[in-house]
Amino acid sequence: MDLPVEGPISPMLAKLQTEIPAGEGWLYEPKWDGFRSIVFRDGDEVQIWSRQEKPLNRYFPELPAILRASLPERSVVDGEIIVSVDGKLDFDALQLRIHPAASRAEKLSQEIPAGFVAFDLLAIDDRDLMATPFAERRELLEKHLTTTAEVSVTPQTSDLAAARAWLQSDGGIGLEAGLIAKQTDLLYKPKSRAMVKVKKLRTADTVVGGYRLNKAGDGVGALLLGVYDGDVLQYVGHTSSFKAAERRDLLELMRSIEGGESFGKGRSPGGQSRWASAKEDPWIAVEPKLVCEVSFDKMQQERFRHAATFLHWRTDKAPEECTWDQLTA
Missing domain, CATH: 3.30.470.30 (DNA ligase/mRNA capping enzyme)
Incomplete structure (x- = not known):
C-alpha cells in the first residue's frame, strides 16, 4: 500500500x-x-x-x-x-x-x-x-x-x-x-x-486473575477480577452471575489457563479486608489472559462494593488495556 x-x-x-x-x-x-x-x-x-x-x-x-x-x-x-x-x-x-x-x-x-x-x-x-x-x-x-x-x-x-x-x-x-x-x-x-x-451504566473491562469453585466443586463459583495499576494486576472484586451450565463450561476454560501468578500482593483475593472471612474459600490463580466487561454499582475501598455483573467477554481487548483509571471516573 x-x-x-x-x-x-x-x-x-x-x-x-x-x-x-x-x-x-x-x-x-x-x-x-x-x-x-x-x-x-x-x-x-x-x-x-x-x-x-x-x-x-x-x-x-x-x-x-x-x-x-x-x-x-x-x-x-x-x-x-x-x-x-x-x-x-x-x-x-x-x-x-x-x-x-x-x-x-x-x-x-x-x-x-x-x-x-x-x-x-x-x-x-x-x-x-x-x-x-x-x-x-x-x-x-x-x-x-x-x-x-x-x-x-x-x-x-x-x-x-x-x-x-x-x-x-x-x-x-x-x-x-x-x-x-x-x-x-x-x-x-x-x-x-x-x-x-x-x-449510562457503570462498566469496566477487567482481567480474570483467578476463580473459586462452586460448593459442589463441579463448576466455577466466581471469577476473580483485576485491573492494572502500573504493571501490577490489582484485585477489585468478583462476578458470579452465571447459570449452572455456564459454570461447568467456565471451569473447563479456567483449568486450561491455571497456574502462575496473577494478582499483586498489595490487593489480592486473600488479603485482609472487610470482605474477607476466616472461612473464605481458597482461590485458584490463572494466567491473566482473559478480559471481560462487567457492570457494577460503585467502588468502596478500591473494590467493587457488591459483586459485579458479567456482561460479556472482550476478545478485542488486551489485558494491559484494563487499567485502574477507568474505575476512578
Whole structure:
C-alpha cells in the first residue's frame, strides 16, 4: 500500500467521565457495541486492523468487498465493526466471528454478516489528515464515504439535549447506551485518550486473575477480577452471575489457563479486608489472559462494593488495556 498514513496504527481512545461535557465546540456521537478497527484502502487492496494492531481480514472475509464499495479509493478510516441480529446489535454474535478456521470464518460471514460504522477519516488520496481538526475530517468523511446497507457514518449532533437523549436510549438498534464526545478542533492522536466517553451504566473491562469453585466443586463459583495499576494486576472484586451450565463450561476454560501468578500482593483475593472471612474459600490463580466487561454499582475501598455483573467477554481487548483509571471516573 502507498498511503500517506502507514498501517497499522492504534486508534485514538476515550477517557471515561460521569457527566457529558458541555460548552462551545463539543460534538456528540452514540457509542456503538462492536470491534474498533482502522481500515486502510488503496484501490482494490483493503486491510482491516484491530485496536491492538492485529489483522482482521481473515475473520471478516465479506468486509473488503463491502468497504471497497463505500470508502474513498485511497483512504484510512477509523470506525467499528458491528453485527446485527434481528435488527439489534449483538456483541456476542460478533465475538463468534473471531474463529481460527478459514472455512468456519467463511460460513459465519454468511450466517451473521458484519457491517461497518465509520467515525473518522485519517487520510484521503495523498493527504494525511491526522493533524487536521476533527470538524474538517468529519466533513470530508461525510462527503466522500458512500453509505450502503452495510456501511454508514455514525450520527452526530452538537445539541446537548439530543446527546442526553442518546445516553438514555439504545436507539432502537441495541446501541450501548453511551456517548462519545469530541471537540471540533481535536487532532487525531493514536493511543491518546483525547475523546470523552460517558455511559449510562457503570462498566469496566477487567482481567480474570483467578476463580473459586462452586460448593459442589463441579463448576466455577466466581471469577476473580483485576485491573492494572502500573504493571501490577490489582484485585477489585468478583462476578458470579452465571447459570449452572455456564459454570461447568467456565471451569473447563479456567483449568486450561491455571497456574502462575496473577494478582499483586498489595490487593489480592486473600488479603485482609472487610470482605474477607476466616472461612473464605481458597482461590485458584490463572494466567491473566482473559478480559471481560462487567457492570457494577460503585467502588468502596478500591473494590467493587457488591459483586459485579458479567456482561460479556472482550476478545478485542488486551489485558494491559484494563487499567485502574477507568474505575476512578
